[in-house]
Amino acid sequence: MITHVFAGNPLDRGEAERRDPDWLAAAFRDPSSRVLPLHRLNALIEGRDEARLVWLSPAELARLDIDAQPIFLGLADDIAHFALDISALADPNHELNLDEQSRFEDARAAAMQLPIADTGMLSHARAQLDWHHRHGFCSACGARTAMARGGHVRKCSDCGAEHFPRTDPVAIMLISDGERCLLGQSQGRLARSGMYSALAGFIDQGESIEEAVRREVREEAGVAVGEVRYHSSQPWPFPSSLMIGCHGRAESTAITIDETEMADVRWFERREIAAALAGEHPTIRVPGALAIAHHLIKAWADGDVRF
Ligand SMILES: [Zn+2]
Known part of the structure; x- marks a missing residue:
């Protein structure tokens, strides 16, 4: 059996937890939670020989005051993992104080350097953030939609239709x-x-x-x-x-x-x-x-x- 690049995501997608908005809000404030920043869908990675995804703490992101909703990716060892679109930052390297080892890379280029498990989490984060970008309006009635269940659905504010991230x-x-x-x-x-x-x-x-x-x-x-x-x-x-x-x-x-x-x-x-x-x-x-x-x-x- 083969696990391809962009598969092998080790996270438990937390189906029960993601249905509880209070749990999600608390998890996103929890200092132990980990947040994967994506800038224009590019992933933040560090290391040259053994590259890996860079996860930030909720506090590191809070001080940047970014107006974006986090996507809940899932749990590993009871630690919540999120992805956040930080495209609003004009110069993320500077604003995140990145050192020389860290850089934003296109997901394909990043995947060639990362372990399989990291490519799986990146693929979930990239596909879902991109889907949310493109589905701000209801395809049934044209009204605004809003994210729910940590990103697994968008609900129409007018007709109530539910839209699910597609594959x-x-x-x-x-x-x-x-x-x-x-x-x-x-x-x-x-x-x-x-x-x-x-x-x-x-x-x-x-x-x-x-x-x-x-x-x-x-x-x-x-x-x-x-x-x-x-x-x-x-x-x-x-x-x-x-x-x-x-x-x-x-x-x-x-x-x-x-x-x-x-x-x-x-x-x-x-x-x-x-x-x-x-x-x-x-x-x-x-x-x-x-x-x-x-x-x-x-x-x-x-x-x-x-x-
Ligand atoms: Zn609608």
């Missing part, structure tokens, strides 16, 4: 015809970098994971897929996806590319993939270990996938 499922699949696997290069940035990856796409409404895998591969590459097997999943907080990783068996091999989405789609031999994974292929690259695509590709290259 968007994405199917990502490594398709094989036995000895070769199918990788694509999407249009844009990746096309210029020589990067080839597993095909992927959002799962549609009224569609199973297997059906989404077959549809996406048919649309992007014109290849028919038969059996589909689940491998593992990865939260991807940009802004709030869940990557559902699968392997699939090709039932046809001719490729017809959807040129609006894909710059190239090709079959690759196992030895080419092994070279690309080792960073030794002369022309192509594959995603690094941060991404679930790497692990889908590696599992196949290592011979762990058999149909």
